[in-house]
Amino acid sequence: MAAEDQAPRTKAHPDKAKKRKKPKKDKWGQPLASAAEEPSVEPGLELPAEGVEAAAQLDAPAAAAAEAGSYEPGKVVASGLPYTNTEEDIRKLFGFYGPLRSVQLSRFPDSGNFRGLVFVCFESDEDAVKSLDLDGFKIGSRHMRVERCRMTTASNRKRKAEFQTDPEKSEGCLSAYVGNLSWNVTEKDLRAFFKSSKIASIRFAIDKRTGGSRGFCHVDFQDDESLERAVAMNQSELQGRPVKVAYSVSNRG
Incomplete structure (x- = not known):
């Protein structure tokens, strides 16, 4: 029979059947572009072409003025x-x-x-x-x-x-910070520099890596008058450099 000669028809397994993807739509029901053509921003957030141009024209002078200023x-x-x-x-x-x-x-x-x-x-x-x-x-x-x-x-x-303001003198302070020194300044040079003051001791800041001077030191004076005379020499020149002299923040005591 013709019916017997025909091959039996089989239904495709539902899991193997190729499902048609529904086209993606935006919130207004309009189809979105394909993945290769998808916009870089969310649909609905873009300005129309004339709006973008107008916004650019409005923002350009403001941006230029802000940058120039x-x-x-x-x-x-x-x-x-x-x-x-x-x-x-x-x-x-x-x-x-x-x-x-x-x-x-x-x-x-x-x-x-x-x-x-x-x-x-x-x-x-x-x-x-x-x-x-x-x-x-x-x-x-x-x-x-x-x-x-x-x-x-x-x-x-x-x-x-505020950062450049010199520290105020603390009670009982007899020490001064001395900075912007040349690398080769010695204790003898400093004693000659502060010859009008009575110096008790000089403590150089030493670079632990090189063993050389770090370009500043602390000088302890014997009395308050000596300290004041030393601080009054702030920005005086020593070996071609204006020396920074200020009250020491931490007094050795």
Whole structure:
């Protein structure tokens, strides 16, 4: 029979049957694009093309004004420089991009040595922007960082002023902090420097790694008059350096 000659039909197993994926729709019932064409933001949060353009036109002047007002014109700050660099080295490096107005090296307060940070001021803001090409430039084994110098706010100026304020004299204090000393300054040099005061002892800060001076010391005086005369010599020059003299924070007693 014809019916017997026909092969029996079998139903596909429901687990093996290929399921048709329903197209994804957004919350308005509109089909979404395929995965390859999916937008990078959630549908419904995008502005229309004319809205994006209008927003950009409105935000551009504000952003430009904010950026222009947040940086000091013509000034950049560079960090990560080798401590052996001199002002002449830095002027030669940045002077390639245009005339310089000033170069200010940041130094360690105790030793007065260059700390690898410098503020460079160009005569034009355009040259300052060009010098940003030095960001990541390798000097020796170090990669320097160069960026625009931000404007100093009133709060930052206040904190800086508070940090730079000399400590007040504590009761019974007979010691002074003496900083920004040359590496080769000796006790004999300091006694000659404070010759108008009676010195009890001098305690140099020693670098444990090198065994050399760290560029500052504490001087104990025999009486209060000697201490006052010494503090009055703050910023006096010793071996070509302005010496920092202030009341010691912790009195040895």
